[in-house]
Amino acid sequence: MSAVHEAEPVGGPIVTRGFRAVSLVLAIGVVFMIYRFMAGLGASTGLSDGYPWGIWIAFDVVTGTALACGGYAVAILVYILNKGQYHPLVRPAILTSALGYSLAGLAITIDVGRGWLLYRVPLYANHWNGNLWSFWYF
Amino acid sequence: MSIDRRSLIKCGAAGAGVAIAASTLPALAARPRKEAPADAVGMLYDTTLCIGCKTCVVACREANGKPPDTSNSPGRLYDMPLDLNGTTKNVIKLYKDPDGAERSYMKAQCMHCIDPACVGACMLGALQKRELGIVTYKQEFCSGCRYCQMACPFNIPKFEWSSRAPLMDKCEMCVHRVVKGQQPGCTEVCPRKAIVFGKRADLLAEAKRRIAGSPKKYKGYRKGDAPRVYGETEGGGTQVLYVSHVPFEKLGLPDLGDKPVPEVAQTVQHGIYQGFVAPVALYAVLGAVIMRNKKAEGQKGKAS
Numbered sequence: 459m460s461a462v463h464e465a466e467p468v469g470g471p472i473v474t475r476g477f478r479a480v481s482l483v484l485a486i487g488v489v490f491m492i493y494r495f496m497a498g499l500g501a502s503t504g505l506s507d508g509y510p511w512g513i514w515i516a517f518d519v520v521t522g523t524a525l526a527c528g529g530y531a532v533a534i535l536v537y538i539l540n541k542g543q544y545h546p547l548v549r550p551a552i553l554t555s556a557l558g559y560s561l562a563g564l565a566i567t568i569d570v571g572r573g574w575l576l577y578r579v580p581l582y583a584n585h586w587n588g589n590l591w592s593f594w595y596f
Numbered sequence: 597m598s599i600d601r602r603s604l605i606k607c608g609a610a611g612a613g614v615a616i617a618a619s620t621l622p623a624l625a626a627r628p629r630k631e632a633p634a635d636a637v638g639m640l641y642d643t644t645l646c647i648g649c650k651t652c653v654v655a656c657r658e659a660n661g662k663p664p665d666t667s668n669s670p671g672r673l674y675d676m677p678l679d680l681n682g683t684t685k686n687v688i689k690l691y692k693d694p695d696g697a698e699r700s701y702m703k704a705q706c707m708h709c710i711d712p713a714c715v716g717a718c719m720l721g722a723l724q725k726r727e728l729g730i731v732t733y734k735q736e737f738c739s740g741c742r743y744c745q746m747a748c749p750f751n752i753p754k755f756e757w758s759s760r761a762p763l764m765d766k767c768e769m770c771v772h773r774v775v776k777g778q779q780p781g782c783t784e785v786c787p788r789k790a791i792v793f794g795k796r797a798d799l800l801a802e803a804k805r806r807i808a809g810s811p812k813k814y815k816g817y818r819k820g821d822a823p824r825v826y827g828e829t830e831g832g833g834t835q836v837l838y839v840s841h842v843p844f845e846k847l848g849l850p851d852l853g854d855k856p857v858p859e860v861a862q863t864v865q866h867g868i869y870q871g872f873v874a875p876v877a878l879y880a881v882l883g884a885v886i887m888r889n890k891k892a893e894g895q896k897g898k899a900s
Contacts (some may be wrong), residue, residue: 500757507681507754510745538882541889571740571755571762578720578737 463546491568499571518565526558627863630711630856632834636729637774638796638827638835639783640803641703643842644813645790648688648701652782652791653677656686656705659770659781680704682756685767686782691846700842703791705782706731706752706767707827707834711856717747722764729796729835730769738763749831749850749857769793769835796835800828803839815843817851832856 494502503514529551536544536551567573657664662683664675677684686705693699708731714723715719715731722737723744733753740762756762759818770780774793783793792799803825804846807814814823826844827834831852838848868874 495760498756498758498760499762506757507679507745507751510742510755534882537886537889542893569741571742571759572738575720575737575739578739 465549471575494568515569518569519562522558522562523563526555527560529553530554604754627859627866632710632796632833632835633729636710636796636835637769637793638708638729638799638837639769639780639791639793639830640837640839641791641839642803642806643700643702643790643838643847646688646703647788647790648690649787650688651785651787652703653684653686653688655781655785656767657684657781659773660685661686662765674740680752680758680765681754682762682765684754685765689848693842693846698846700840700847702847703782704750704752704848705836706769707750708767708769709831710834710874711832711858713747713749713831714744714753716858716862717743719743723753726771728771728774730771730774731766732768732771733764733766735763740764747858749852752846795816796837799837800825803828803837806839813841814839815841817844817849819843829854832859862887 490502499505503512505512505514532551533548533555536542536548567576570576609683615894654664657675662685665677665681665683666672668677668678669676677687679686679689686703689702689704691698691700691702708729710729712725712731715725718724719741720737720739721740724732724734726732740755742753742755742764743763744766745755746749753764753766755764763771764898769780770782773780777802779793783791786792792802794802807823807825811823816822821843823839826838826840826849827836830854838844838849849898
């Protein structure tokens, strides 16, 4: 009895109705992303000094990472408490998490004013910082 | 395959160990209260002296090379910032009591906290408390995450919302002038000496002398409170001090208590991640359990 099931292709078409719908959302997002780099964060997000983070961060970072975290939670359950018996659950769970965290990480580079400086975070960070630890967990 | 009792107990014991280690660490890392440096400079603002001429606003712009904010002026003729913003480090506001004659001007700029929340929040260390206790901002380290805006109890740091590569903006008590022996722009030009610059200890003594001289004139946080110097102990103390003839809460100066604003958050944060022990221990335990599971799995596979 092996608890690890082999990876195999799922098959089926890639461009489905769902794929098209999500691509449309993505395309709208790209338009606003470009607008943000032309007009600034205030004009593109409606954020202000009164609401410096707003629903923008609440959705893409807080909600996004929390959803993505579910996959890792499943992986922990399977590997640690379940001793790998439900291993077929692990691959889709990890894939979801990896995509979720990567996209949230990408979104942050647009959220912050100067995303291209974020490479410095692991190098010169202020080590006792909460924001930094949220970074580590990506 | 089932979890036997022995392994369950082992697992539980290891988990409990980590949990205990994580929960006791904050207590070990008691955070010492920070004091103002001996040479700390500061400013003292007295609302009874301010006439709202806004000369300090203009002087601040000149001293820091900031353009006027004409966005609220009809025809964009005049410098009319409504509040601190991405180009305004210092502003004079007016408080008017809706049902009374009580009114006061209010100067807003960085309070230069003795234990600043923004410095603790700043991810890349762009905000630092440096010489003379001045909270400075190094823009080349800023990624524009705006955590300082979330952290500051006085709503001081402001963001350049319409810039493609935005930075923060905040008063640095004209540190570039002060290190040369000059005064900050605002204190240098104030015609009524409503805002004065000096050593924090001297200014605190002067503020107390003014209150002692006319205790009826000055107020506390709320109506009826004993007069006090705002910033002496508020939020762990600030280097900019206020005395006022209207209650501080009306001027937007919150009653922070005398605990440093970042105290609780930093005690927890520093405790949990003390020496990075707890996270490493947690991951080590999880890894060990997985390895053990895998090993048991391999032996079982051979046996069957």
